[in-house]
Amino acid sequence: MVAHSPRNLQDHLYASFLEGSTADVALHISGSWHAVYKLHRVVLIQAEFFRRLFTAGFSESRFRQRPSRCGGPEPIHIHFSDPNITRPAFEICISRLYGGGPQLYVPSILIPTPLYPLTSSFPNYTEPEATPPGYHPVTPRFLLSLLATAIYLSIPSVTGQSLRHILTTVGPTTVIRYLNFAIGKGIGPEEENAPEAAVGLEHLAEIAKPDTADVASISSRLSCLPMDDDETRKEDPAEAAYDEDCDEESTDERHFIYGGVSDKVGEAAACWLTRWGYDMLTYEEEESSSPVIISASPLKKHSCSAFSSVMSAQTFQSIPLIWRRGGLDPRWVRAILSSDLLFVRGERERYEMAKAVLELRRKGGIDEEEEKEFVDLFENGIYFMHMSTEDLMLISHDVSRTTGRPYVSTNRLYSSHWKQSELRLKVGSAVRDKELGITCFTSEMTIPPDVASPPPTPYWVVASDSSERIGDATGLENATMDQLFTGLPHDDNKKAIPANTSEVNFFGIFPPLQNAVTAAHFDPESRRKWSPFPPIRFGVEFWDVDCLKEKTRMHSHTIWYAGSLYNSYVQVIRKKGVQLGVYLHRQSHIDPLPSFSVPSPRRSEFPRTTSFRPHSNSFSSTIQSTDPCRFPTPPSASTLTLGGGRSTTPVSAQPGSPTSSSPPSGNRTTSPVNHPTQPYRDPRSAISAYFSISCASATGASVTRFSSGPDTFAISQSWGWKSSTLRTEEFLELGDDGQPLPIGLVDVGAGKLVSLRATIVIGII
Known part of the structure; x- marks a missing residue:
């Protein structure tokens, strides 16, 4: 007797799959396509869906030796009411159970990198490379369908692989499609020239002919037959949930959400939008002022827009719809522009950005429901309290060029100015106390006696010690279905946990503003x-981190808040490997303010830089711009994404420590010192403040957020984190030993042109 190796056995099973030989079951599939597949039970039960179908006591569990009335293997009807399940995705899922199937080919123009964080094809059209023979071409729609199908069939390996591909292809042309999928709007319209079947498996399906009875109608009739009838039926669980609404709601209007997996896709899309939203708006403003381009051939659409929105067959836009109508839903516009994670310099820039988005959308006419979202945004999502009196006065006279009405109500500006004065009074009266005594517990909030009372006072939650990851893709490949749905395991790093996100909190990006009525549900x-x-929020950016010497600092610009000066800095530490530290610093009023990081001259080749500019009434004019079609956006990116393994450690740099006054060094470029306006000074040598530092990955699809409960900030003291798990290779030039190269060996001209971005929130108590 000849012994067969596992490899030979797998080859034998896959050959039987391709040939349809010795099949003992025929799956009659109906849904977005109608076909019959001749397969093998012993292989199918590797998927939890089929294991339960064939072993959990359903009529399908009773294997019949006799053929069906029509001849051939036993028929089982499966109806997929979920339109996200498509033929190519189903065939690849089945082929993986047999240990084969075509490999997936993700075109490079879909993959962001530290060198091209908005992908190499943006904003210029780049013809995608040819798919190698035998590979199945990957499109965003196909990846979403593969994910939905693998979840339905419960195949963790395919679920993890497809989810990883999705998270690594979030970019300008995919982000809206991915976000829509996460909130239940489906996989989007078909993409041009996408294969109808899995490559190499086109012959497997026996497509139902026009004169053959429709499988869906057969399934419907069989639902009332006894379970021991000769033909049996397995119904999509989602179908039963919608049966009573079928007469009122079409299949296309149903929302299919996949729990924690949908949330993970939503997290990545939401993080990307907060990281790149500021940059993308400048492109969209330029696009909206340019003439529409008519395609030379109505059969060939521009690839950048084909993946992101439904476009006319006769036209295309080179910049995908994100902020304009047809892109983000108004609710999401409000959420992103209100988010603590949004990368903008400060609240004045946030206001200018919100104005620009509103006017961009008003070009298509006034939408009353949309206007309500913007009213909420300007009333609650922008913290005018942290603007200067001069800014508040200018904003009070700022009116829309479309409607002639102000963007912000006078009452809102007056109340913000009152809050400024109230906080100043409390700071001035707390001469020796570290705390102002302004906080309260949830149970101490005053609830209005009735609905006729004034609106309840808004409150902002005081941060507690935590570190969390939003959009993290670590551990997907070997995760179980339970882990994919409930959060990936981090047994070796308990301090950094997946964020508790859902569509309700806009996948973790929405600030936790509450009032006495709602806070009890939150806490x-x-x-x-x-x-x-409200806490103060500001964005910081560090360039040329690869030129940073050990234990020296690279500073951000300095801001003023509640009588104190603050800035942040990063430093590289070679201790137990390479660690990157990111810190918040209370700056002395006496010491010279540090110069802050700006793009070096080597970046002058790029048309647009993302370093901050002074205010302007026109949002787009705050960004330096030349020919938008000549070069891609500079690959500016942050890199504080946790890897697996070791934990992050909060640390404090005490006044007078060796690293507290390290001089600048290396081939870095810094700006002249900025001197923020200081209406008053906090006389206390030590104060109590809570804060958070949120750092995006190089491509922006994930964020690591470090939060600290109230700590004591003495003058010239810093608090922050350092970790050896930070992915420093995204922005540092590493040698063969994994250590950063000495400054003299870094190729400045060809280095990874990335920046490190972070958003910071500070609140005194």
Whole structure:
């Protein structure tokens, strides 16, 4: 007797799959396509869907030796009411159970990299490379369908692989499609020239002919037959949930959400939008002022827009719809522009960005429901309290060029100015106390007696010690279905946990603004503290981190808040490997302010830089711009994404420590010192403040957020984190030993042109 190796056995099974030989079951599939597949039970039960179907006591569990009335293997009808399940995705899922099937080919123009974080094809059209023979071409729609199909069939390996591909292809042309999928809007319209079947498996399906009874109608009739009838039926669980609404709602209007997996896709899309939204708006403003381009051939659409929105067959736009109508839903526009994670310099820039988005959308006419979202945004999503009196006065006279009405109500500006004065009074009266005494617990909030009372006072939650990852893709390949749905395991790094996100909190990007009525639901055990004053938010950016010497600092610009000066800095530490530290610093009023990082001259070849500019009434004019079609956006990116393994450690740099006054060094470029306006000074040598630092990955599809409960900030003291798990290779030039190269060996001209971006939130208590 000849012994067969596992490899030979797998080859034998796959050959039987391709030939349809010795099949003992015929799956009659109906849904977005109608076909019959001759397969083998013993292989199918590797998927949890088929294991339960064939072993859990259903009529399908009773294997019949006799053929069906029509001849051939036993028929089982399966109806997919989920339109996200498509033929190519189903065939690849089945082929993986047999240990084969075509390999997936993801075109490079879909993959962001540290060198091209908005992909190599943006904003210029790049013809995608040819798919190698035998590979199945990957498109965003196909990846979403593969994910939906693998989840339905419960195949963790395919689910993990498809989810990883999705998370690594979030970019300008995919982000809206991915976000829509996450909130239940489906996989989007078909993409041009996408294969109808899995490559190499076209012959497997026996497509139903016009004169053959429709499989869906057969399935419907069989639903009332006894379970021991000769033909049996397996119904999509989602179908039953919608049966009573079938007469009122079409299949295309149903929302199919896949729990924690949908949330993971939503997290990545939301993170990307907060990281790149500021940059993308400048492109869209330029696009909206340019004439529409008519395609030379109505059969060939521009590839950048084909993946992101439904376009006319006769036209295309080179910049995908994100902020304009047809892109983000108005609710999501409000959420992103309100988010603590949004990368903007400060609240004035946030206001200018919100104005620009609103006017961009008003070009298509006034939408009353959309206008309500923007009213909410300007009333609650922008913290005018942290603007200067001069800014508030200018904004009070700022009116829309479309409607002639102001963007912000006078009452909102007055109340913001009142809050400024109130906080100043509390700071001035707290001469020796570290705390102002302005916080309260949830149970101490005053609830209005009736609906006729004034609106309840808004409160902002005081941060507690935590570190969390939003959009993290670590551990997908070997995760079980339970882990994919409930959060990936981090047993070796308990301090960094997946974020608790859902569509309700816009996948973790929405600030936790509450009031006395709603805070009890947010904090039912009344353990959280709240402040009636909003924290200050600002964005920082560090360039040429690869030129940073050990233990020296690279600073951000300096801001003023509540009588104190703050800035942030990063430094590289070679201890137990390479660690990157990111810190928040309370700057002395006496010491010279540090110069801050700006793009070096080697970046002058790029048409647009993302370093901050002074205010302007026109949002697009705050960004330096030349020919938008000549070069891609500079690959500016942050890199503080946790890897697996070791934990991050919060640390404090005490005043007078060796690293507290390290001089600048290396081939870095810094700007002249900025001197923020200081309306007053906090006389206290030490204060109590909470804060968070949120750092995006190089491509922006994930964020690591470090939060700290109230800590003591003495003058010239820093608090922050350092970790050896930070992916420093995204922006540092590493040698063969994994250590950063010495400064003299870094190729400045050909280095990874990335920056490190972070958003910071500070609140005093």
